[in-house]
Amino acid sequence: MPLSKDEVRHVAMLARLGLEPGDEDFYADQLSGILEHIDRLQQVDTDDIPPTAQVVEIASRLRDDEPRPSLTQEEALANAPASVDGFFRVPAIQEET
Amino acid sequence: MSDDLTALTIKDASRLLRLGTISAADLVAAHVERIERVDPHVKAYLRFTPELWEKQADEADRKIRQGDAPPLAGIPLAVKDVLCVRGVETTAGSQILKGFRPPYTGTAVGRLFEAGAVMLGVTNCDEFAMGSSTENSGYFPTRNPWDLERVPGGSSGGSAAAVAAGEAMIALGTDTGGSIRQPAALCGVVGMKPTYGRVSRYGLIAFASSLDQVGPFARSVDDAAITLALMSGYDPLDATSSDRPGMEVLNNSEGGVKGMRLGVPREYYDVKGIEPGVKAAIDAALFILRREGAEIVDISLPHTDYGLAAYYIIAPAECSSNLARFDGVRYGLSEVDAPNITDEYLQTRRKGFGTEVRRRVMLGTYALSSGYYDAYYLKAQKVRTLIKRDFDDAFKKCDAIVSATSPTVAFPIGAKTQDPLSMYLCDVLTLGGNLAGLPGISVPCGTSEGLPVGLQVLGPQWGESVVLRVARAYEAASEMRAEVASVV
Numbered sequence: 001m002p003l004s005k006d007e008v009r010h011v012a013m014l015a016r017l018g019l020e021p022g023d024e025d026f027y028a029d030q031l032s033g034i035l036e037h038i039d040r041l042q043q044v045d046t047d048d049i050p051p052t053a054q055v056v057e058i059a060s061r062l063r064d065d066e067p068r069p070s071l072t073q074e075e076a077l078a079n080a081p082a083s084v085d086g087f088f089r090v091p092a093i094q095e096e097t
Numbered sequence: 098m099s100d101d102l103t104a105l106t107i108k109d110a111s112r113l114l115r116l117g118t119i120s121a122a123d124l125v126a127a128h129v130e131r132i133e134r135v136d137p138h139v140k141a142y143l144r145f146t147p148e149l150w151e152k153q154a155d156e157a158d159r160k161i162r163q164g165d166a167p168p169l170a171g172i173p174l175a176v177k178d179v180l181c182v183r184g185v186e187t188t189a190g191s192q193i194l195k196g197f198r199p200p201y202t203g204t205a206v207g208r209l210f211e212a213g214a215v216m217l218g219v220t221n222c223d224e225f226a227m228g229s230s231t232e233n234s235g236y237f238p239t240r241n242p243w244d245l246e247r248v249p250g251g252s253s254g255g256s257a258a259a260v261a262a263g264e265a266m267i268a269l270g271t272d273t274g275g276s277i278r279q280p281a282a283l284c285g286v287v288g289m290k291p292t293y294g295r296v297s298r299y300g301l302i303a304f305a306s307s308l309d310q311v312g313p314f315a316r317s318v319d320d321a322a323i324t325l326a327l328m329s330g331y332d333p334l335d336a337t338s339s340d341r342p343g344m345e346v347l348n349n350s351e352g353g354v355k356g357m358r359l360g361v362p363r364e365y366y367d368v369k370g371i372e373p374g375v376k377a378a379i380d381a382a383l384f385i386l387r388r389e390g391a392e393i394v395d396i397s398l399p400h401t402d403y404g405l406a407a408y409y410i411i412a413p414a415e416c417s418s419n420l421a422r423f424d425g426v427r428y429g430l431s432e433v434d435a436p437n438i439t440d441e442y443l444q445t446r447r448k449g450f451g452t453e454v455r456r457r458v459m460l461g462t463y464a465l466s467s468g469y470y471d472a473y474y475l476k477a478q479k480v481r482t483l484i485k486r487d488f489d490d491a492f493k494k495c496d497a498i499v500s501a502t503s504p505t506v507a508f509p510i511g512a513k514t515q516d517p518l519s520m521y522l523c524d525v526l527t528l529g530g531n532l533a534g535l536p537g538i539s540v541p542c543g544t545s546e547g548l549p550v551g552l553q554v555l556g557p558q559w560g561e562s563v564v565l566r567v568a569r570a571y572e573a574a575s576e577m578r579a580e581v582a583s584v585v
Contacts, residue, residue, distance in 0.1 A: 008164030008459070015462040016439070016453055017415060017422075031460055032519055037518055038406045041476050044483065052485060054307060055534035055557060056294045058337055075200040081431030089427050091438045096289030 001039060002032040102127035103263035104581045107172055107320045110266060112178040114161055114171050119214060121157035121171030125150050126171045128217055132264045133324040135584040140239050141249075143178050145218040146185055153215040157410040160213065168327060170213030175265035177256050179226055180206050180311065181300040185216075189302045190224045190252075192235040194429045195447025203300015204335065205269060205311040205328040212327045220255030222453045224566045225420065226276055226304045228252050229523035232451040232514055240510070241284060242582035243548055247507040250280030250523070253314070256334035257284040260314045263581040268314040269399050269477055273409055274305050275502075277312045282502035285541045286579045287321045288314045288570070293534035296325070297332030304322025305415035306337075308531040316579035318540060318568045322347055325561065341559060348566035355390030359383075359567065360495030365526050371504040374545025377499050382542045382552045382571060386499070389574050391567075392475070394495045398487040398529065403480050405521060406547045410464045410477035414452075417461030423449065432447060460540020467540050485533040492557045498568050499528055502539040502551035526553060536561045540568045541577045 003011075004025040008031070012019050073086050082089040102124055103115070113119045129150075129348060136142055150173075157171040176182060179189045181199035181544040188194040202210070210216070223233035231239040231254030239254045241247040242262035249258040253270030257280035260268050268276040273291035289312045296311045303309060311354025313324035329343030361383065366376075387393050425431035425445030432444035450458070464473035491498060513520040532538040535555050542552035551572060571577075 001465070007463070011459045011463045011466065013457050014466060015539035016421075016442040016446055017450070018443035020447065027456065027459060030456060032461070034409060034456075034518060034521075036221060038409055041403060041406045041410070041480055042472075044400070044403055044480055045474075046327070046476060046479035046483070049479040049482050051475055052482040053478060054337070055481070055485060056339070057291065058294055058338070058339055060336060062335055071197060071200055078515065079197055080275060081425060081429070082433045091428055091433070091435055091441050092572070093438050 001035055003028050005041060098316045103131040105266065106317045107169065107266060107323060110172060114330065115166065115224045121154040121366040122442070124171050124173060125154045125215055125217070125565070128264065132217070135242070136264060137260050137570065138240065138245055138584055139242050139264070140237055141220055141255045141256050141262060141264055142218045143188070143221050143236055143255065144186060146216050147220065149185070149216045153210065156214050157215060167211065167213035167544060168323065169209060172214050173266045173269035174209060174214040174216050175218060175220045175256055175259040175366035176206055176216060176271045177222050177253050177268070179222060179302045180269055180272055181302070182206055182216065183218065187219065187302070188235070189226070190222045191424050191449065191454070192430060194443070197428050199300070201300065203414050206300065208328045214267070219257055220268060222255055224454050225302070225416065226271055227253040227416070227453050228278055228459055229275070229520050230513065231255060233451060233512065233544040235451050236301045238510060239300040241507045242584050243285060243353035244507065247281070247509055247548070250283035250503070250507065252276040252430055254280045255285055255290060257281050260284070260286045261579070262345070263585050266514065269311060270314055271301060271309055271311050272531065273308045273412060274531050276554060277314065278502050278527050278537055279523060281314055281539040282292055283507040283549065285549030286314055286316055287538065287540050288312065288317055288531065289321045289325055291325060291329065292536045293560060294337050294428060295329050295536070295561065297335040297338045299332055299334035306414040306419060307415060308412060309341045318538070318572050320566050322350060329438055340559050345563035346565065348562050351569060352566060353389060354386055354567055354570040357497070357567065358394050358495040359386055359391045359393045360394045360396035360498045362398045362401070362491065362498060362500060364398050365500035368504055368525055368583070370522060371501060372506065373547060375501050375504060375506065375550050378543040378545055378550040379552065382575065383499065384573060385574050389570055396491045396494055396498070398491060400480065400483045400487050403527065404484055404524055404529045404532060405483065407477040407480040407520060408532060410473050411481065413457040413461030413531070414464050414474050415461070416463065416525050417506035420454070420458055453517070481532050484529055486531070488533045488535060489551070493525070497560070497563050498555040499567070502552050502553040504525060506545050506548035506550060529553050531568070534558055536564050538564050538568045540572055541579050542575070543577060
């Protein structure tokens with residue numbers, strides 16, 4: 001199934017990927033080519049087949065709920081592009097009232 | 098002398114270290130000299146870690162003198178740029194993580210440090226391990242040490258090239274669809290992907306979490322085996338790590354192939370696009386294995402034709418979720434001065450991600466998006482079940498599976514960059530092992546057109562010892578050794 005330019009725009013926005021001029025055509029073309037190959041999956045009869053998300057049988061286990069050391073605030077913020085007063089700084093998401 | 102030191106295996110190096118013939122510092126110096134000579138051509142490394150190698154070599158020499166040297170004391174190690182090492186810039190081959198210095202060390206690397214390994218540096222890879230040629234690196238492409246105009250394979254191309262060029266004795270890589278085995282094949286070294294869950298993924302920058310595994314590159318099966326054993330085993334920091342003892346991978350991993358049944362999947366043997374020279378090398382390997390007493394069994398993996406399609410839904414879907422964390426807020430590149438948070442995300446991710454990463458994030462986002470989930474993601478997971486069942490059925494008829502690792506030898510730089518599907522097809526013989534969670538190895542198996550060919554051995558889940566046994570038997574009987582490329 002070919003992907004339209006509108007769909008590329010929609011998917012890019014969902015993924016928060018900024019597009020540059022020409023990107024819509026480029027990715028519509030390339031993703032359509034890949035999806036054309038992927039469409040062969042529809043030939044497989046999977047009516048009674050369960051999905052596999054985790055391929056190895058490993059029982060989930062929980063650790064004991066005990067306090068343990070973690071990163072310090074300084075370590076956690078060490079790679080932050082911008083921080084203020086011990087917090088990560090981001091553009092405001094609400095307008096001042 | 099120094100070139101001799103950069104062509105050693107762990108076993109030989111350890112003997113010289115314990116005899117006092119050489120020191121860990123000598124071994125490091127020889128490798129640094131070799132790197133200075135060949136890496137400007139090969140470009141296997143992104144960055145070097147002199148503070149670590151000085152400290153770790155000192156520590157190794159001290160322990161050797163005291164007579165309590167751990168198993169990898171003084172062994173020079175290279176680490177793929179997706180494995181976090183405390184304080185060492187780790188970028189997943191991406192501009193979006195430029196400058197990122199992890200506050201902790203991943204478990205696999207940490208265990209090799211405890212075992213005495215000496216880290217020389219961080220190796221190049223395709224951005225976020227997405228690629229089969231290392232050309233998708235956000236920094237520069239790595240070159241194949243056997244022919245500098247060709248790719249080393251990928252995504253762990255820097256690690257494979259470093260071991261092949263004598264720039265490290267062992268290296269770590271990661272394998273999501275073939276990213277250890279394929280570059281090992283193209284560079285003529287040994288590369289092993291363990292069973293999913295064998296090695297902790299803690300500290301691995303995630304690409305596709307249900308497929309990713311960490312594994313070793315080496316110049317002998319012995320070296321790959323001991324390196325894998327030392328980093329395996331339960332880690333409370335990875336809920337998918339198995340509590341099986343790591344050392345079990347070595348149990349019964351010697352003793353030859355006499356009486357073993359080795360399956361040759363006809364879909365792999367005659368895979369579309371396999372080069373005649375690769376097929377001839379595999380035929381020669383099968384002849385040797387039969388001569389050693391193995392029974393070669395014809396088997397079928399009937400869903401092979403759907404593997405690539407299932408993989409290119411599952412892996413991009415998982416990556417689109419994993420890579421959502423790169424938002425420019427907590428680490429890495431940031432357009433924090435954008436007018437609003439949405440623009441901050443859009444601009445950061447536009448500048449930080451390369452073409453292949455964007456392609457896969459979009460593909461995965463599409464497959465998971467409303468209205469398409471059942472047709473793509475759920476369907477692919479069901480086909481994954483069928484692919485796993487193919488392998489379950491096959492292992493009723495054989496002890497291990499043998500095939501080519503890659504349908505082709507190393508290809509020229511730029512040959513596949515314009516057509517993503519042609520690049521994806523590089524992994525057609527390896528990605529089934531990831532979808533089914535199997536252990537697999539690639540060992541050198543001669544040459545075609547003067548370039549290395551790899552023989553892949555796949556085993557049932559937790560069957561690393563079977564895989565290693567076949568690989569060791571082949572290595573010994575064929576006298577194929579991973580040699581060091583002269584480069585210059």
